[in-house]
Amino acid sequence: MESQRTCPVCGEKIVGRSDKKFCCNECRAYYHNLRYREKLKLLSEDEDFRELCSNVALLHERNSSLSLKILGFISKILLILAH
Incomplete structure (x- = not known):
């Protein structure tokens, strides 16, 4: 049953x-x-993660191609952590 x-x-x-x-x-x-x-909330509360995001934003403002690579890397990490 x-x-x-x-x-x-x-x-x-x-x-x-x-x-x-x-x-x-x-x-x-x-x-x-x-x-x-x-999971994203936990990451956003992490001081190291916030500092990393801040640094990437600064690079992005300077039109750095490195910033795009870093953003891609961070997005892959977030996808892994989300599962």
């Missing part, structure tokens, strides 16, 4: 595949966006 599964976001009954975790795409997106925002 299958137990009732409920969505962790809204509490609705989950219908469908046995490995499905959310009742709909909106709840899935909301959950993952919330997790991503929480």
Whole structure:
């Protein structure tokens, strides 16, 4: 007998595949966006990270090609940390 599964976001009954975790795409997106925002918030509170972002912004103002490389590197790090 299958137990009732409920969505962790809204509490609705989950219908469908046995490995499905959310009742709909909106709840899935909301959950993952919330997790991503929480991780970004933790990073933004980190003083070293803020200083790095400030330095990259300064380089960007000077039209440095290095700043674009650094921004690309930071975005890759953020993507890794978000998962």
